[in-house]
Amino acid sequence: MLDYKLLAALAAVVEQGGFERGARALGLTQSAVSQRIKLMEARLGQPVLMRVTPPMPTATGRRLLNHMQQVRLLERDLQARVPAVHDGAPQRLRIALNADSLATWWAEAAGDFFIRREVLMELIIEDQDVGLKRMRDGEVAGCVCAAERPVAGAKSIALGAMRYCGVAAPSFIERHFADGFDGKRLSQTPAIVFGTDDRLQHRFAQQLGARDPLIHHLCPSAEGFVKLLESGLGWGLVPRLQVEAALEQGTLLELAPAHPVDVALYWHYWRQGGELLGDLTRHLRQRAGGWLVAPAGA
Amino acid sequence: MLDYKLLAALAAVVEQGGFERGARALGLTQSAVSQRIKLMEARLGQPVLMRVTPPMPTATGRRLLNHMQQVRLLERDLQARVPAVHDGAPQRLRIALNADSLATWWAEAAGDFFIRREVLMELIIEDQDVGLKRMRDGEVAGCVCAAERPVAGAKSIALGAMRYCGVAAPSFIERHFADGFDGKRLSQTPAIVFGTDDRLQHRFAQQLGARDPLIHHLCPSAEGFVKLLESGLGWGLVPRLQVEAALEQGTLLELAPAHPVDVALYWHYWRQGGELLGDLTRHLRQRAGGWLVAPAGA
DNA sequence: AATGACGCATTAGGAGAACTGATTGCTCGA
DNA sequence: TCGAGCAATCAGTTCTCCTAATGCGTCATT
Numbered sequence: 329m330l331d332y333k334l335l336a337a338l339a340a341v342v343e344q345g346g347f348e349r350g351a352r353a354l355g356l357t358q359s360a361v362s363q364r365i366k367l368m369e370a371r372l373g374q375p376v377l378m379r380v381t382p383p384m385p386t387a388t389g390r391r392l393l394n395h396m397q398q399v400r401l402l403e404r405d406l407q408a409r410v411p412a413v414h415d416g417a418p419q420r421l422r423i424a425l426n427a428d429s430l431a432t433w434w435a436e437a438a439g440d441f442f443i444r445r446e447v448l449m450e451l452i453i454e455d456q457d458v459g460l461k462r463m464r465d466g467e468v469a470g471c472v473c474a475a476e477r478p479v480a481g482a483k484s485i486a487l488g489a490m491r492y493c494g495v496a497a498p499s500f501i502e503r504h505f506a507d508g509f510d511g512k513r514l515s516q517t518p519a520i521v522f523g524t525d526d527r528l529q530h531r532f533a534q535q536l537g538a539r540d541p542l543i544h545h546l547c548p549s550a551e552g553f554v555k556l557l558e559s560g561l562g563w564g565l566v567p568r569l570q571v572e573a574a575l576e577q578g579t580l581l582e583l584a585p586a587h588p589v590d591v592a593l594y595w596h597y598w599r600q601g602g603e604l605l606g607d608l609t610r611h612l613r614q615r616a617g618g619w620l621v622a623p624a625g626a
Numbered sequence: 627m628l629d630y631k632l633l634a635a636l637a638a639v640v641e642q643g644g645f646e647r648g649a650r651a652l653g654l655t656q657s658a659v660s661q662r663i664k665l666m667e668a669r670l671g672q673p674v675l676m677r678v679t680p681p682m683p684t685a686t687g688r689r690l691l692n693h694m695q696q697v698r699l700l701e702r703d704l705q706a707r708v709p710a711v712h713d714g715a716p717q718r719l720r721i722a723l724n725a726d727s728l729a730t731w732w733a734e735a736a737g738d739f740f741i742r743r744e745v746l747m748e749l750i751i752e753d754q755d756v757g758l759k760r761m762r763d764g765e766v767a768g769c770v771c772a773a774e775r776p777v778a779g780a781k782s783i784a785l786g787a788m789r790y791c792g793v794a795a796p797s798f799i800e801r802h803f804a805d806g807f808d809g810k811r812l813s814q815t816p817a818i819v820f821g822t823d824d825r826l827q828h829r830f831a832q833q834l835g836a837r838d839p840l841i842h843h844l845c846p847s848a849e850g851f852v853k854l855l856e857s858g859l860g861w862g863l864v865p866r867l868q869v870e871a872a873l874e875q876g877t878l879l880e881l882a883p884a885h886p887v888d889v890a891l892y893w894h895y896w897r898q899g900g901e902l903l904g905d906l907t908r909h910l911r912q913r914a915g916g917w918l919v920a921p922a923g924a
Numbered sequence: 925a926a927t928g929a930c931g932c933a934t935t936a937g938g939a940g941a942a943c944t945g946a947t948t949g950c951t952c953g954a
Numbered sequence: 955t956c957g958a959g960c961a962a963t964c965a966g967t968t969c970t971c972c973t974a975a976t977g978c979g980t981c982a983t984t
Binding site for chain 1 (some may be wrong): 900
């Protein structure tokens with residue numbers, strides 16, 4: 329039998345991003361956590377954490393965390409059957425997803441599941457494929473991301489694709505594209521980009537024939553993003569779901585209606601994740617289609 | 627997080643059939659185990675063990691044991707990936723099965739799996755549906771039995787049917803059935819029965835038209851059983867697989883070749899049982915067909 | 925380069941959890 | 955009625971595990 333006290337320390341450190349934070353989460357001192365980790369490493373005969381900031385699990389550490397996550401999910405099932413097994417801590421399901429999903433369909437698609445099952449969600453925003461890293465590290469029970477290939481021990485299902493479209497405020501269009509619109513002109517006007525490593529805009533621009541690198545503002549906030557667009561600061565690529573209303577009202581206009589960009593999204597979940605996670609998976613598969621489209625067009 | 631020390635105590639007590647035995651298995655004193663159980667019950671606010679001999683888990687206890695079993699299976703997977711997680715205790719997979727399966731096909735069908743995966747099997751003989759109880763109590767990782775319906779949290783697959791045939795020694799047949807063979811005469815000759823609660827013989831006799839209760843010897847040993855048959859002590863119903871050789875050599879003869887009795891067997895395993903158990907399940911599904919037949923006849 | 929902030933490791937020391945050993949109490953079967 | 959077997963209880967002790975204080979890096983600031 330593994331010593332789950334030690335494992336809990338490891339999990340806390342990685343999830344909280346530090347020994348001190350982890351200690352606080354466990355109601356212990358930093359020293360105690362340090363000792364626990366050390367003891368575990370002594371028993372295993374190999375390190376489980378790389379001492380960087382924030383601490384990163386080693387390959388072995390990842391395996392352990394991953395195991396921990398699965399045991400937690402089993403405990404969740406048990407709690408459903410033996411209510412007396414009450415942890416004090418409320419039920420939480422940690423899930424990583426990309427900001428755009430959270431800003432658009434997630435709440436409506438998953439919300440009622442969490443209400444019905446009386447589980448709290450703990451969402452972690454991770455764009456790109458960092459979410460998958462969180463899966464591998466056993467930090468989250470599930471993950472919505474664009475990568476199809478599941479990590480070891482997990483499965484993935486296709487949820488559908490998120491459709492992005494290029495939009496801008498009427499004033500912006502008038503200012504820059506009064507003489508017509510094409511990729512070349514587009515690449516000379518300021519874009520608004522969510523994060524530095526966001527490549528979607530470039531894909532869109534390239535589709536339209538642009539070659540130059542984009543000049544762009546950075547705005548890592550979904551709400552702020554749309555606000556900036558509406559104020560005419562630049563053009564941007566946003567989930568269609570997010571600007572449906574703005575397009576109808578005319579505060580934003582679509583730049584190239586014929587050139588949407590679709591990003592296929594996948595739901596990753598632990599194969600041995602217990603009933604709760606299985607039910608959530610079924611729920612998502614059934615509901616996500618309402619907001620996501622069948623993938624098409626790049 | 628549950629306290630797995632306490633759970634381990636509960637598991638040891640139930641598996642070993644007593645506080646003292648359980649304590650020995652854990653390398654503790656009986657006193658310590660008693661205190662652990664008590665502490666667990668205090669925390670849960672309800673008993674987990676009925677104090678009878680041997681101690682039986684309560685409904686809640688069963689849930690906990692069942693959880694424990696699943697966690698153990700997950701740990702097994704982990705060990706495969708992180709060899710340093712070495713328990714000292716060798717890898718064991720506890721499996722309940724009926725005596726006839728063990729005496730015939732089990733070794734050949736499952737043996738190489740356990741060799742290849744370097745896992746020790748811990749077999750528990752349980753005829754009738756007691757094996758299922760062991761599943762429910764989380765005492766075993768899997769179970770071969772005649773019941774189809776899986777317990778909560780588990781799944782079952784059909785393996786095929788074990789074919790039984792009525793046999794007797796030539797001397798016995800000459801002595802009792804020289805004038806012909808039918809159910810009526812059969813019920814007046816001594817049968818050899820494996821256990822008191824073994825109803826197969828009766829089914830066989832009834833098929834042949836017998837109405838009276840059988841007179842029978844009792845012999846709860848598969849090897850001894852065949853020996854007794856060969857010595858002409860009585861007739862018996864045995865798995866065909868077990869007497870193939872004897873029939874060929876003529877030391878035993880089939881009483882009613884046209885009336886076999888088939889017993890469908892099912893493999894029960896934990897749904898969240900990890901990779902090892904999943905692989906074993908696949909292995910069995912693939913291999914069992916070589917010895918078991920498609921169910922037919924009664 | 926000096927300084928301070930931050931984060932983890934290390935150490936000594938102490939509280940209390942948890943174990944042992946002895947005893948009591950219960951239930952059976954002889 | 956006695957004794958055997960088994961679990962509960964209790965007192966005493968061990969030793970695990972935590973806290974508090976301190977030390978030693980790294981990094982940013984001046």
